Amino acid sequence: MHVDVAIIGGGPAGLAAAITLRKRGIKKVTILERECNAGGIPRHCGHPPFGMREFHRILRGPKYAARVVEQAKSAGAQILTRHSVTELLPGGELKVASPQGLLTISAKRVLIATGVRETPRAARFVTGGRPKGITTTGALQSMIYLKGLSPFKRPVIVGSELVSFSAILTAIKGGMDPVAMIEPGQRITARHPCELIAHFKGVPLLLNTELKEILGTSKVEGITVNDTKTGESRDIDCDGVIFTGKFIPEAALAKLSHLQLDAASGGLEIDQFGRCSDANYYATGNILRPVETAGWSYREGHVVGAMIADDLEGKLSDIKDASVLCRCEDPVKLVVPQRIIPGRTGGFKHLQLRVSRAVKGELIIADNLGREWKKKMSVLPERRILVALSELGILENTGTLRVYFKE
Amino acid sequence: MSAETGRFSRLEKHNIFDVAIVGGGVVGCAVARKFALEGAKVVLLEKGRDILNGASKANSAILHTGFDAPPGSLELHCVQQGYKEYLDIFKDFNLPILKTSAFVVAWNEEQIIRLDKIIKQAHQNNVSDVHGIDRDCLLASEPHLSTHALGGISVPGEYVIDPWSSPLAYITQAVLNGAEVRFGYEVCGGQFDGENWLLNSETNEDISARFVVNCAGLYGDYLDQFLLGKSEFSIKPRKGQFLVYDKAATALINSIILPVPDERTKGVVLTQTIFGNLLVGPTAEEQDERNIAGVTADGLENLKSQGEAIVPALREMPITATYAGIRPATESKDYRIFNYQDKNWITAGGIRSTGLTSSLGLASYIFKQYSETTEPLVPPTEIKTPKMPNLAEHEPRDWMKPDYGEIVCHCEMVTRREIENAMSSTIPARDLSALKRRTRATMGRCQSFYCTARLAELMGGDADE
Numbered sequence: 001m002h003v004d005v006a007i008i009g010g011g012p013a014g015l016a017a018a019i020t021l022r023k024r025g026i027k028k029v030t031i032l033e034r035e036c037n038a039g040g041i042p043r044h045c046g047h048p049p050f051g052m053r054e055f056h057r058i059l060r061g062p063k064y065a066a067r068v069v070e071q072a073k074s075a076g077a078q079i080l081t082r083h084s085v086t087e088l089l090p091g092g093e094l095k096v097a098s099p100q101g102l103l104t105i106s107a108k109r110v111l112i113a114t115g116v117r118e119t120p121r122a123a124r125f126v127t128g129g130r131p132k133g134i135t136t137t138g139a140l141q142s143m144i145y146l147k148g149l150s151p152f153k154r155p156v157i158v159g160s161e162l163v164s165f166s167a168i169l170t171a172i173k174g175g176m177d178p179v180a181m182i183e184p185g186q187r188i189t190a191r192h193p194c195e196l197i198a199h200f201k202g203v204p205l206l207l208n209t210e211l212k213e214i215l216g217t218s219k220v221e222g223i224t225v226n227d228t229k230t231g232e233s234r235d236i237d238c239d240g241v242i243f244t245g246k247f248i249p250e251a252a253l254a255k256l257s258h259l260q261l262d263a264a265s266g267g268l269e270i271d272q273f274g275r276c277s278d279a280n281y282y283a284t285g286n287i288l289r290p291v292e293t294a295g296w297s298y299r300e301g302h303v304v305g306a307m308i309a310d311d312l313e314g315k316l317s318d319i320k321d322a323s324v325l326c327r328c329e330d331p332v333k334l335v336v337p338q339r340i341i342p343g344r345t346g347g348f349k350h351l352q353l354r355v356s357r358a359v360k361g362e363l364i365i366a367d368n369l370g371r372e373w374k375k376k377m378s379v380l381p382e383r384r385i386l387v388a389l390s391e392l393g394i395l396e397n398t399g400t401l402r403v404y405f406k407e
Numbered sequence: 408m409s410a411e412t413g414r415f416s417r418l419e420k421h422n423i424f425d426v427a428i429v430g431g432g433v434v435g436c437a438v439a440r441k442f443a444l445e446g447a448k449v450v451l452l453e454k455g456r457d458i459l460n461g462a463s464k465a466n467s468a469i470l471h472t473g474f475d476a477p478p479g480s481l482e483l484h485c486v487q488q489g490y491k492e493y494l495d496i497f498k499d500f501n502l503p504i505l506k507t508s509a510f511v512v513a514w515n516e517e518q519i520i521r522l523d524k525i526i527k528q529a530h531q532n533n534v535s536d537v538h539g540i541d542r543d544c545l546l547a548s549e550p551h552l553s554t555h556a557l558g559g560i561s562v563p564g565e566y567v568i569d570p571w572s573s574p575l576a577y578i579t580q581a582v583l584n585g586a587e588v589r590f591g592y593e594v595c596g597g598q599f600d601g602e603n604w605l606l607n608s609e610t611n612e613d614i615s616a617r618f619v620v621n622c623a624g625l626y627g628d629y630l631d632q633f634l635l636g637k638s639e640f641s642i643k644p645r646k647g648q649f650l651v652y653d654k655a656a657t658a659l660i661n662s663i664i665l666p667v668p669d670e671r672t673k674g675v676v677l678t679q680t681i682f683g684n685l686l687v688g689p690t691a692e693e694q695d696e697r698n699i700a701g702v703t704a705d706g707l708e709n710l711k712s713q714g715e716a717i718v719p720a721l722r723e724m725p726i727t728a729t730y731a732g733i734r735p736a737t738e739s740k741d742y743r744i745f746n747y748q749d750k751n752w753i754t755a756g757g758i759r760s761t762g763l764t765s766s767l768g769l770a771s772y773i774f775k776q777y778s779e780t781t782e783p784l785v786p787p788t789e790i791k792t793p794k795m796p797n798l799a800e801h802e803p804r805d806w807m808k809p810d811y812g813e814i815v816c817h818c819e820m821v822t823r824r825e826i827e828n829a830m831s832s833t834i835p836a837r838d839l840s841a842l843k844r845r846t847r848a849t850m851g852r853c854q855s856f857y858c859t860a861r862l863a864e865l866m867g868g869d870a871d872e
C-alpha cells in the first residue's frame with residue numbers, strides 16, 4: 001500500500017495534522033490507529049475542559065475526541081483503526097499488523113504521533129507485594145468512563161500533577177471516596193487553583209508526604225507514607241492506589257528503530273519543522289515531551305502537518321544539513337526541538353523547556369560564539385517555558401546551544 | 408464406626424486414583440505428566456485457582472546444564488535428565504527455546520582464580536564443552552559488557568525457556584491423557600489405611616488415592632507434618648527480586664551473563680527472557696513468609712546498580728516490570744526427596760533453584776521409585792501431545808496471522824483470539840494472573856495502562872491483578 005502521508009496515532013495531534021494535510025491538498029493521508037476507535041487519550045477523559053482553543057467551547061474529553069475525529073474524516077483523511085504499527089523502516093516504510101493480516105505501507109512521509117503514558121508502579125520502585133487495587137489514572141479512566149467498572153472504593157492518589165486532580169474527579173465519578181492525595185514536595189505540581197478541586201471534593205491533600213510501601217497481600221489494605229520533613233512514617237488506610245502522572249513518551253516503536261531519540265525528553269529528536277533524524281519521518285504531539293494538553297497537541301499537529309505539506313511541495317528541500325544542537329543542563333530537564341536549522345522561519349516558533357525542580361534565577365541560553373540570551377524567572381516543574389527562536393539570533397556558525405539556569 | 412471409615416465405604420473402587428499429586432508447581436505438573444503417560448490414574452490437587460501458584464510463578468527461566476551443580480548430587484542428576492528430556496520434547500509441544508549460551512564472568516582476581524575450579528567441576532559433571540574465555544574474546548562476544556570484566560567461562564549449553572508455557576504443557580498433556588486436576592483444593596489432612604490414602608480439604612470432597620506425591624513446594628514440609636506426622640526437612644523461604652528491562656535492552660547482551668557463584672546462590676544474572684526482555688536478578692533474601700513475594704525499593708535499586716555495573720548501557724534503558732519469587736530452600740543444598748514406602752508416599756521437597764529445568768528429570772526419578780513397589784501399569788495406546796500457543800518473541804506470534812479480532816495488549820501484542828483461546832483451553836485461565844501467564848497480557852512496558860479496561864471486559868469484570 002502506498003500513501004502520501006502515513007500518520008501513526010489517531011489522537012489530537014495526529015488527527016489535527018491529517019486535517020491540515022488534507023486542507024493543503026495532499027491526496028492520500030492515512031491515519032493508523034491501534035485502538036478500535038480513534039481519538040487518543042481524550043476518549044477516556046470523561047471530564048472538561050477540552051476544546052477551548054479548537055472549538056471555543058468547553059467539552060468533555062469523549063465529545064472532544066469525537067469532534068476531532070469527525071473533522072479529520074470530513075477533511076478526507078483515511079482512518080484505519082485496529083492497525084498497529086510494529087516497525088519503522090528507513091525511508092518511510094512501515095510494518096503494520098491488522099486483523100486482516102500483516103501490511104507494509106510505503107509513505108512519502110510518516111508522522112509519529114503516539115502520545116504519552118503515565119509511569120506505572122513497577123518503574124517507580126515502590127516496596128510491597130502485588131495486591132489487587134493498584135492502577136494509573138489512564139487505566140482507571142478507561143475502566144470507569146469506557147467500561148463502567150470500579151475496581152476499589154477508597155483510593156489514595158499518588159502525585160499532584162494536573163492529571164492527578166482529574167484522577168480525583170474520575171474516582172468520584174466512579175462512586176469512590178478518595179482517602180487522600182499525597183505529594184512528596186512542599187507544593188502541588190499542578191497550577192493553582194487545582195488544589196481547590198481536592199478541597200471542594202473533600203479529599204485531604206497531604207504535602208511533604210512520600211509513599212514508602214503498599215500494604216496488603218491479595219488486596220490493597222493501606223499504604224505507609226513518610227513525612228519528608230520529619231522522617232516519621234505512618235500508615236494510611238485505603239483499598240486502592242492510583243499512580244498519576246510522571247508521563248513518558250510512548251516511544252517504544254521509535255526505540256527499536258533507526259530514528260534518533262532524545263534521552264532528555266524520552267521522545268524523538270526533531271528539528272524546528274518536526275523532522276526526525278530520517279527526514280522522511282516527522283513527530284508531533286506528546287511523543288515529543290511529557291506533557292502538554294490536548295489543545296496544545298492539536299495545535300502542534302497543525303503546525304507539523306503544514307510543514308509536511310511544505311516538504312511535499314518541495315519547500316523544505318533546500319534545507320542544509322548543518323544544524324544547531326540544543327543541550328540542556330540540570331535543572332533544565334528537556335528542550336524541544338533539539339535541532340535548529342539556522343536562517344529559516346516556519347515550523348516551531350519556540351524552544352519548549354521544562355525544569356526538574358522549582359528554580360529561581362536566570363535562564364541562560366549560550367552559544368559557542370560566547371553570546372548569551374538571558375531571562376530572569378522563577379519556574380516550577382512540569383510548567384511550560386517558551387523561548388522564541390527569533391530572539392536567539394541563531395547563526396550558521398552558532399554550533400551548540402547550552403540551555404541552563406544560574407540560580 | 409468412625410466418620411473416616413464411613414467415608415471410605417462410600418467410595419467406589421473406581422473412584423480411587425492410583426496417585427494423587429499435591430501441588431501444581433512445575434514439579435507437580437511434570438510428575439502428573441509422567442504418571443499419566445505411564446498409564447496411572449492421576450489427580451493433581453492444587454490449592455490455587457491455577458497452576459504455578461508458588462515458587463514456580465516467578466523464576467529466571469534458565470534451562471541449566473548442571474555445570475555448577477554439586478557433583479554426584481540428586482539435583483545434578485535430575486537437572487541433567489530434565490535438560491535432556493526438554494530438548495527431546497519441546498518441538499512436539501511447540502515450546503520455545505532460546506539458545507543463548509552463557510558466560511560466567513569474573514570481575515576481580517580472586518574470581519579469576521576460582522574459574523579453574525568451576526571448569527573442572529563442569530567437566531566432572533560431564534558438561535564437557537565448558538571452557539575458559541579470555542577478556543578480549545569475552546568483550547568481542549559481548550560488546551556492551553563493562554570493560555572491568557577480566558575474563559570468564561563459556562557455557563554453550565545454557566538456554567532460556569518459557570517458564571509458564573512449559574509446566575502448562577506438561578499438565579495439559581497429563582489431562583489429555585486422562586489425568587484430572589482439582590483447583591482450589593487445599594489438602595489439609597488425610598488418613599492412610601495401609602492401602603489407600605484419603606485426602607481431605609476443608610472445602611471439597613475427599614479424594615482417595617493409593618499413592619501420594621508431595622509436590623507442595625514452599626509448603627512441602629507442612630504437608631509432610633500434617634499427613635505423616637513428621638517432616639525430615641523444613642522450608643527456609645528465600646526471596647529473589649527481579650528487574651525486567653524494556654525490549655530495546657535485549658540487544659545489549661547476546662548470552663546469559665552469570666557471576667562467579669558463591670556458596671549461597673547463583674548470584675545476580677543478566678539474561679534475555681523468552682518474551683524479548685532483559686532480566687536482572689535475582690536477589691537472595693531469607694524471609695519467614697512463604698506466600699508474600701514483595702519487592703523492595705532498596706532491593707530493586709541494588710539490582711539496578713548491579714545490572715548497570717555489568718552492562719553500563721542499561722542506564723539509558725527503561726524498566727518495564729519488577730517482580731519477586733520465593734525459592735523453597737531448606738537446610739540442605741540438595742533436593743529433599745523422601746520415599747516413605749510403608750506410607751505409599753513420596754515427598755519431592757526443597758526443589759530450590761533449578762526446578763524448572765529438573766522437573767522432567769525429577770518426574771522420571773520419582774516414577775521409578777514408585778514403580779519399584781507397585782504393580783506395572785499399562786500406558787495409553789496413543790499418547791496425545793498438545794501444541795502450545797507460542798509466546799516467544801523470536802518465534803511467529805499470533806498477531807502475525809489474520810483474523811485475530813483486535814490487539815488487546817499493545818505492548819506485548821496480545822490478540823483477542825489468544826485471550827479467548829486461553830480462557831477456553833484444556834486448563835483454562837480463570838483470572839488475570841493466569842491469563843497473563845498464558846498470553847503475556849499486561850506484562851509489557853505500560854503495565855496495563857492501555858489494556859486493563861478491555862481485559863476486564865473480556866474477563867467479565869476481573870482484570871485487576
Ligand SMILES: Cc1cc2nc3c(=O)[nH]c(=O)nc-3n(C[C@H](O)[C@H](O)[C@H](O)COP(=O)(O)OP(=O)(O)OC[C@H]3O[C@@H](n4cnc5c(N)ncnc54)[C@H](O)[C@@H]3O)c2cc1C
Nearest residue numbers: 009011012013034040041085114115138285286293294297
Ligand atoms: C491519563 C491521561 C490523562 C490526561 N488527561 C488530560 C486532560 O484532562 N486534559 C488534557 O488536555 N490532556 C490530558 N492528557 C494529555 C494527553 O496526552 C493529551 O490530551 C493528548 O491526548 C495528546 O495527544 P496526542 O495525539 O499527542 O496523543 P494521544 O492522545 O495519546 O494519541 C496517541 C494515539 O496513538 C495511538 N498509537 C500509539 N502507538 C501506536 C502504534 N504503534 N500504532 C498505531 N497507533 C498507535 C494510540 O492508540 C493513541 O490513540 C492526559 C494524558 C494521559 C495519559
Ligand SMILES: Cc1cc2nc3c(=O)[nH]c(=O)nc-3n(C[C@H](O)[C@H](O)[C@H](O)COP(=O)(O)OP(=O)(O)OC[C@H]3O[C@@H](n4cnc5c(N)ncnc54)[C@H](O)[C@@H]3O)c2cc1C
Nearest residue numbers: 430432434454461462463466467469594624647762763764
Ligand atoms: C528467584 C528464582 C529464580 C529461579 N530460577 C530458576 C531458573 O532459572 N531455572 C530453573 O530451572 N529453576 C529456577 N528456579 C527454581 C524453580 O522456580 C523452582 O525450583 C520450582 O519452581 C519449584 O517448583 P515446585 O513445584 O517444587 O514448587 P511450587 O512452585 O511452590 O509448587 C507447589 C504448589 O503446591 C501448591 N500447594 C502447596 N500446598 C498445598 C496443599 N496443601 N494443597 C494443595 N496444593 C498445595 C502451591 O499452591 C503451589 O502451586 C528459580 C526459583 C526462584 C524463586
